[in-house]
Amino acid sequence: MEIVEFDSRDKMIIEQIRARYIDLTPEDCYTCLKCTNGCPATKLYPKFAPHKFMVASIFGLVDDILESGILWYCFHCIKCETRCPMKTAPSQIISSLANIAISRGIAPPKAFTGMIRAIKEKGAIAQPREVPTTDFDFLTRDDLGLPPRGIKDIEKFQKALKIIGADEVLAIKPKEEEK
Amino acid sequence: MKYGFFTGCTTQTDTYENEISARAILKHFGIDFQDIDDQSCCGTPIKSTKYEMWAFLSARVHALAIAQGFDAIATVCNGCDLALSELMHELEHHSDLRKKINEALAEEGLHFDFPLPIRNILTILYEDVGLEKIKKNVKKKLTGFKTACHYGCHIIRPTSFQRPDDAENPTKMQEILEVLGVESPSYPELLDCCAATIIGVDAENALTVSGEKIHIIKQRGYNSIANVCPFCHKQLGAGQDVAGRVIGKDVKLPAMFLSQYIGLAIGMDEEKLGLHLNLTGWEELVHK
Numbered sequence: 001m002e003i004v005e006f007d008s009r010d011k012m013i014i015e016q017i018r019a020r021y022i023d024l025t026p027e028d029c030y031t032c033l034k035c036t037n038g039c040p041a042t043k044l045y046p047k048f049a050p051h052k053f054m055v056a057s058i059f060g061l062v063d064d065i066l067e068s069g070i071l072w073y074c075f076h077c078i079k080c081e082t083r084c085p086m087k088t089a090p091s092q093i094i095s096s097l098a099n100i101a102i103s104r105g106i107a108p109p110k111a112f113t114g115m116i117r118a119i120k121e122k123g124a125i126a127q128p129r130e131v132p133t134t135d136f137d138f139l140t141r142d143d144l145g146l147p148p149r150g151i152k153d154i155e156k157f158q159k160a161l162k163i164i165g166a167d168e169v170l171a172i173k174p175k176e177e178e179k
Numbered sequence: 180m181k182y183g184f185f186t187g188c189t190t191q192t193d194t195y196e197n198e199i200s201a202r203a204i205l206k207h208f209g210i211d212f213q214d215i216d217d218q219s220c221c222g223t224p225i226k227s228t229k230y231e232m233w234a235f236l237s238a239r240v241h242a243l244a245i246a247q248g249f250d251a252i253a254t255v256c257n258g259c260d261l262a263l264s265e266l267m268h269e270l271e272h273h274s275d276l277r278k279k280i281n282e283a284l285a286e287e288g289l290h291f292d293f294p295l296p297i298r299n300i301l302t303i304l305y306e307d308v309g310l311e312k313i314k315k316n317v318k319k320k321l322t323g324f325k326t327a328c329h330y331g332c333h334i335i336r337p338t339s340f341q342r343p344d345d346a347e348n349p350t351k352m353q354e355i356l357e358v359l360g361v362e363s364p365s366y367p368e369l370l371d372c373c374a375a376t377i378i379g380v381d382a383e384n385a386l387t388v389s390g391e392k393i394h395i396i397k398q399r400g401y402n403s404i405a406n407v408c409p410f411c412h413k414q415l416g417a418g419q420d421v422a423g424r425v426i427g428k429d430v431k432l433p434a435m436f437l438s439q440y441i442g443l444a445i446g447m448d449e450e451k452l453g454l455h456l457n458l459t460g461w462e463e464l465v466h467k
Contacts, residue, residue: 020230022272040372044384072227072380077372078336082346089337098227111379112228119236123219124188131195132464133455141191144453146198149191152217153287160286164235164279169228 009060017057017096026093028086029054035080035090045073050080050090057093066101072109074098108172116169120161123151180307182212182298183249185240187259187409188220194409194417196453200438201255201300203451207316207442208308212253215244223333224260231279237266238280242289251296253303257333257408260299260343267294268340299343300438301407305351310358318446320360323467326440327401328352328363329392329415331408332372332463352405352437359444366399368392373414382426389414390422393430403464404434412436416459433461 018024035050036042042049047070056062065071071094074146080090102108115125128149130138151157161167184205190197204211222236239448240263244252254260270277281291304313335346344351349370356363374388393415396404406412414422416434423430435457442452454461 011283021269040374040388041377044381044388073377074227075332075372075374076227076376077332079264079332079338079370079372081339087339089338090341095227096415101229102228108228109380112225115224115379116228116232119220119225124192125220125224126192128192131193131456132276134458135455138193141195144199144456146194147214148193149186149218151219156287157219160235160239160283161232162284163230163286166230166232169232 004061010062011060013057013060013062013100014148014154016100017093020096020099021089021092024093024096025088026054026057026087029058029088031055032085034083038079038083040077040079041073041075045070048073050094053094053097054090056086057097062097062100066097066104066106069106069109071098072099092128102169102172105172107172108169110174113170116166120158120166120170121154123154124149180211181248182210182251182253182303183215183244183247183295184212184253185215185218185221185244185255185259185263187254187256188224189258189409189413190255194273194412195281196439196456197255197409197412197436199451199456200436200442201446204441205253205300205303206437207445207447208312210253210303210307213249215240215249215252216247217243221259221262223257223262223277226262232260232275234266234269234276235280235283237262238270238291239284239287239289241266241294242284242291243414244295245292246289247281248293249295253296253298253300255300256410257331260297263294263307264297264342265338279368294333299407301334301351302343304355304437304441310354313355313441314358315461316445317359319444321440321444322360324361324403325401326361326403326405326464327354327366327396327399328369328405329373329411330354330370331406331411334407335370356405356440361440363405366396366401371410375410375414378414384424385414386418386425389418390426390428390430393419393422393432394426394428397430397432402433402434403461405437405440406434407437416457419459429458432465434459435461454456
């Protein structure tokens with residue numbers, strides 16, 4: 001096992017987590033493992049263990065976790081939060097850590113950049129699709145008499161998204177492309 | 180109370196039957212609602228990538244609804260309901276974020292001061308309409324239905340602020356279905372997640388989780404599923420064929436939205452409830 005110098009720890013990580021969600025208190029975790037024992041993602045991915053993310057945050061040793069991409073396998077079912085006796089909200093902390101990874105230039109899975117791009121273009125995470133019917137027809141929103149959707153002034157909407165930092169996420173290059 | 184109707188991405192681009200049936204049922208029960216004009220994504224899907232963008236998108240929906248004179252926002256998706264409700268909770272002590280959001284909103288001439296109440300369709304049906312009124316409107320009891328409810332995670336959690344139903348023991352969907360004549364007992368997997376949130380990262384495992392849930396529901400003797408969330412419905416309804424292929428089991432089972440069950444019981448036309456867009460094989464159960 002590799003030995004990590006304790007002094008190399010990131011002492012600011014808890015503050016960075018709290019910068020996004022003010023009332024988070026990962027330091028209250030006493031590793032009872034109720035979160036991990038009830039976690040549906042842990043059943044599929046043994047490396048996904050909410051209590052480990054909590055401990056890593058307390059110690060400020062999160063670099064490996066952020067680099068590994070494991071955080072993206074969270075279901076965000078929020079079961080951990082309801083199970084936690086100390087109300088530490090692991091799912092929010094996982095979400096916050098993923099945010100920190102992105103702010104450090106670590107790319108999210110393609111599905112996420114795809115959704116941000118779609119929001120930027122049309123205001124929604126996907127394009128309206130033609131849906132099949134029980135009579136083997138294909139119908140659109142319009143065919144079904146549903147009102148049209150979309151952003152009226154897309155340029156202004158995109159300017160607002162730029163201010164809020166959407167383009168920063170889109171600008172991150174996935175690792176393979178860097179090589 | 181005048182509701183601003185918010186559809187959210189999945190419903191407006193894919194699960195049209197959710198929108199069609201919700202509109203039909205709200206209209207039938209005289210709920211005062213109108214579409215929020217110029218609406219965009221609620222922010223939920225991208226919350227883990229950029230927190231500020233989630234907050235901005237959610238605030239944008241509130242700001243539009245306020246500017247258009249609505250008293251509350253009606254949601255038909257668990258994810259949207261969570262994002263729009265959580266924003267109020269988050270921004271209470273977050274003045275920097277509020278400032279940044281308003282700076283971005285100003286580009287479109289919008290402003291966010293206070294959040295509006297968020298009411299999910301389940302809350303509207305249970306509280307605004309009420310079981311008594313639904314019961315009085317039932318024309319044809321849905322006998323022979325043994326339906327497994329799937330609430331979906333975000334309508335019952337977290338517990339740190341008000342959600343439409345209880346986190347440990349939700350009952351509202353089942354109470355409504357029972358008024359319609361549907362038998363809807365609880366089951367051990369009731370609160371299990373549909374895994375829709377990881378479909379973009381690991382589709383095979385996402386469909387394994389949903390497929391196994393449908394499979395166990397079938398094994399427990401249910402002949403149908405009821406959903407309120409379009410994202411869950413994509414996993415437990417529309418996604419059945421693929422999920423069945425992934426896990427190598429037969430997971431075909433009629434899955435409909437709660438509003439479609441209500442519509443059928445009060446005698447509404449199947450097409451007016453969007454059932455012709457539902458490919459889960461509901462016909463035999465409904466027509467018998």
